[in-house]
Amino acid sequence: MTAEYQLIVILIGAATVTYAWRGLGVYLAGRIDPESAWFDWVACVAYALLAGLISRLILLPQGPLAQTPTADRVGAAIFTLAIFYLTRRNLALGVAAGTGALILLTWGRAGFS
Amino acid sequence: MLGLRTGAGIPGLILGSTYVGFGSMVRESGIPLGLGLVSTASSWAIPGQIVLVELWAVGASILTIIAAVALTNARLLPMTVVLVPQLRAPDTAPWKIYLAAHFIAVTGWALAMRQCPSMAPERRLPFFYGTTLTLWMMSLGGTALGFILAGTLPYHVTLGLVFMNPIYFMLVFASDLRHRARTIAMGLGAVAGPLLHFLTPDWGLLITGLVAGSLAFALDRAWRGWRRT
Structure with a gap:
């Protein structure tokens, strides 16, 4: 099996399992009363999963960010929150500040080269 | 539009x-x-x-x-x-x-x-x-x-x-962050996510959702019950 063919199989598999979560979600949504305690519990699980994922993406990233120092990522994330709250919750400024901070921190460590 | x-x-x-x-x-x-x-x-x-x-x-x-x-x-x-x-x-x-x-x-x-x-x-x-x-x-x-x-x-x-x-x-x-139960869930999830990743990188996220979500749900219910009495 060539590498490209393998990759196509992986992409089909990934798309299938990813849609499976969404499709199953629609199916279950038809069976859970939005006013019920079950629904509140599912919402709690969703938000906990999302927050867990986000903090993992910042603290223990995979991909290219894995090579950056944790201190830089945490520092840039704190800076993001600080700018966000200081600018009365301006999302664009917060994200721009955090992105800029990470670029400068990692670039600075490399001696701006 | x-x-x-x-x-x-x-x-x-x-x-x-x-x-x-x-x-x-x-x-x-x-x-x-x-x-x-x-x-x-x-x-x-x-x-x-x-x-x-x-x-x-x-x-x-x-x-x-x-x-x-x-x-x-x-x-x-x-x-x-x-x-x-x-x-x-x-x-x-x-x-x-x-x-x-x-x-x-x-x-x-x-x-x-x-x-x-x-x-x-x-x-x-x-x-x-x-x-x-x-x-x-x-x-x-x-x-x-x-x-x-x-x-x-x-x-x-x-x-x-x-x-x-x-x-x-x-x-x-x-x-x-208006919704109390969901805010608690996010706080617990943010802490549990990386910790459980060390324990089990594969299942960490799923366990985070179930454990932190359930705990937040229970805390919110307990809080409501306590307020009522």
């Missing part, structure tokens, strides 16, 4: 930029542009896509990669369960919801969760489609742009673009 504008604004720019980072990752891993675009179009959930490219680059097996993607994307199930009642008007055909489900991902989900409750039920699904299709197309554009720019873009800028994704998500949720 409102959906289109909502999607094309700041959220679209940020998501598009995140996908520029993904596009350059795709090229650096030796994956052709066409397949990178297929990944964005068919999965459209960036954390799983990054896991896929990363594991592919280190030569992991087909089953390992698919299982890792499935575990990374498990959040889509409870997210869908919570969003669908918002989108569905009494006469909405089921297939329209099943199709819309493909476009459930964090950015559009968070926008819809915030804006739908104040909309007439029949306007919500068109709003959702408008927003997410715009975001989806900007993601495809970003993937292509990142692929083309890979190598010419300074390395630190690519890092910054990939970093945009988690900090943007973080702010989206930091600006929506």
Whole structure:
């Protein structure tokens, strides 16, 4: 099996399992009363999963960010929150500040080269 | 139209930029542009896509990669369960919801969760489609742009673009803390996520959702009960 063919199989598999979560979600949504305690519990699980994922993406990233120092990522994330709250919750400024901070921190460590 | 504008604004720019980072990752891993675009179009959930490219680059097996993607994307199930009642008007055909489900991902989900409750039920699904299709197309554009720019873009800028994704998500949720149970769930999840990842990298996220979510649910109920007496 060539590498490209393998990759196509992986992409089909990934798309299938990813849609499976969404499709199953629609199916279950038809069976859970939005006013019920079950629904509140599912919402709690969703938000906990999302927050867990986000903090993992910042603290223990995979991909290219894995090579950056944790201190830089945490520092840039704190800076993001600080700018966000200081600018009365301006999302664009917060994200721009955090992105800029990470670029400068990692670039600075490399001696701006 | 409102959906289109909502999607094309700041959220679209940020998501598009995140996908520029993904596009350059795709090229650096030796994956052709066409397949990178297929990944964005068919999965459209960036954390799983990054896991896929990363594991592919280190030569992991087909089953390992698919299982890792499935575990990374498990959040889509409870997210869908919570969003669908918002989108569905009494006469909405089921297939329209099943199709819309493909476009459930964090950015559009968070926008819809915030804006739908104040909309007439029949306007919500068109709003959702408008927003997410715009975001989806900007993601495809970003993937292509990142692929083309890979190598010419300074390395630190690519890092910054990939970093945009988690900090943007973080702010989206930091600006929506009105609901007590969900806020507790996020706090517990943010702490448990990395800790459980050390314990079991594969299942950590799923356990985080179930344990932190259930604990937050229980604490919220206990709080309500205590207030009542």
